[in-house]
Amino acid sequence: MIVLTGLNHKTASVAVREKIFAGCREKKDLLPALMAINGVEEALYLSTCNRVEIIASVAEDSDALKDVKDFLAQNGGLNQSEAADRFYEYRGEEAVRHIFRVASSLDSMVMGEAQILGQVKEAYREALEKYATGVVLNRLMHCSFRTAKRVRSETGIAVNPVSVSHAAVELAKKIFGSLEGKIILLIGAGEMAELTGQQLIKRGAQSIIIANRSLAQAELLAEKFHGEAALLDTLEKKLIEADIVISSTGSTGFIVTANMLEKIHHQRKNRLLFLIDIAVPRDIEPAASELENVYLYNIDNLQDIVDENMHVRKKEAIKAEAIIDEEVVRYMNWQKELESVPTIVSLRNKAGEIVQAEMEKAAGWLGSLTKENQEKVEILVNSIVNKVLHSPVTVLKEESSEFSSRDIVAAVRRLFQLD
Numbered sequence: 001m002i003v004l005t006g007l008n009h010k011t012a013s014v015a016v017r018e019k020i021f022a023g024c025r026e027k028k029d030l031l032p033a034l035m036a037i038n039g040v041e042e043a044l045y046l047s048t049c050n051r052v053e054i055i056a057s058v059a060e061d062s063d064a065l066k067d068v069k070d071f072l073a074q075n076g077g078l079n080q081s082e083a084a085d086r087f088y089e090y091r092g093e094e095a096v097r098h099i100f101r102v103a104s105s106l107d108s109m110v111m112g113e114a115q116i117l118g119q120v121k122e123a124y125r126e127a128l129e130k131y132a133t134g135v136v137l138n139r140l141m142h143c144s145f146r147t148a149k150r151v152r153s154e155t156g157i158a159v160n161p162v163s164v165s166h167a168a169v170e171l172a173k174k175i176f177g178s179l180e181g182k183i184i185l186l187i188g189a190g191e192m193a194e195l196t197g198q199q200l201i202k203r204g205a206q207s208i209i210i211a212n213r214s215l216a217q218a219e220l221l222a223e224k225f226h227g228e229a230a231l232l233d234t235l236e237k238k239l240i241e242a243d244i245v246i247s248s249t250g251s252t253g254f255i256v257t258a259n260m261l262e263k264i265h266h267q268r269k270n271r272l273l274f275l276i277d278i279a280v281p282r283d284i285e286p287a288a289s290e291l292e293n294v295y296l297y298n299i300d301n302l303q304d305i306v307d308e309n310m311h312v313r314k315k316e317a318i319k320a321e322a323i324i325d326e327e328v329v330r331y332m333n334w335q336k337e338l339e340s341v342p343t344i345v346s347l348r349n350k351a352g353e354i355v356q357a358e359m360e361k362a363a364g365w366l367g368s369l370t371k372e373n374q375e376k377v378e379i380l381v382n383s384i385v386n387k388v389l390h391s392p393v394t395v396l397k398e399e400s401s402e403f404s405s406r407d408i409v410a411a412v413r414r415l416f417q418l419d
Helices: 014-025 030-035 064-075 080-086 092-103 115-129 135-154 164-176 191-202 215-225 232-241 258-263 286-290 299-361 371-402 405-415
Strands: 002-008 040-047 051-058 088-091 183-187 207-212 228-231 244-247 273-277 294-298
Touching (some): 002 014, 002 092, 014 040, 014 051, 030 064, 051 064, 051 135, 064 080, 064 088, 092 115, 092 299, 135 299, 164 294, 191 207, 191 244, 207 215, 228 232, 232 258, 258 286, 286 294, 294 299, 299 371, 299 405, 371 405
Parallel strands (some): 183 207, 273 294
Antiparallel strands (some): 040 051
């Protein structure tokens, strides 16, 4: 049986997540120790900033899930009461569904984010290296990767940006077509502006200028971006050079005015100017948006885009859940079929032993035949046996995937006296 236990951003505060993340990461032999728990046959440990989980394949008649839960709490430095309120646990189909949702980013803080799949793959790679997985979890993880790929390719869950910085970048790409060779002017040194600048540089923007009241602070940030530092006194000159302006200061008045932009219009030679004002109160005069070839977006505009995109992602999540339902059924059917495999092997082995015994009994008269005819008789006998076994084996596989395989397997073992 597959089981899963852990905590995430929905059930535990960041302080608790940090505690268990740090506690478990310090234990270098976590997986071998986990595998030593009675009843645990295979295991995988997933740890990110938003979740810490253990997925395991355990003997059904064991108390392994409780022991795994206690193991995780103890190694993460949580007491019983801390763990009781924050840990969730899933068994069988629900455990499978949960890991498929995690890999597909439906259980992420930001639905549709791509990072989690890489983290799941890394956790699996580590488990493989420690020989902690086998046929059950290997199949489960590969199915989770296929599910995540289907969700990303068959739905729009990851198409539209759902962070202010990403929304700004996507808008810039729509306005310019390409960000190659574009110059960014960062006014102020706010965290959001810095993050947006990083995203723009990653997407191909050529260089960045940081203008700030404090030259020392501007130089610090400019060094990080390999850019240029400037004082706010030189802002007008820097606006001539810039293609994209991101403003995030603590000023109580407008830093960039419509009059300032109008004055440098001819010097800019009619180039497009994209202004992103993420300051509150605003840094850029709203009237600037009325100027030719000037596009101005403030924090509310960007948040509206983010909210709309999140709404779209939630709609796409309905399609994603349907894909996950399909894949869960597919995996559970495989697992049920797996229970019938040893019986099918036993059935074929028994048939083979009967054929061998009967051929030995008939060795006397078979000896009067040519070698070629003896081989033909053997092929004929094996062919008859295979045809007789074909229907029972096919039905055994089909029935075990739809119904309780234990009863069917037990009946076959009894009918053919395999025990």
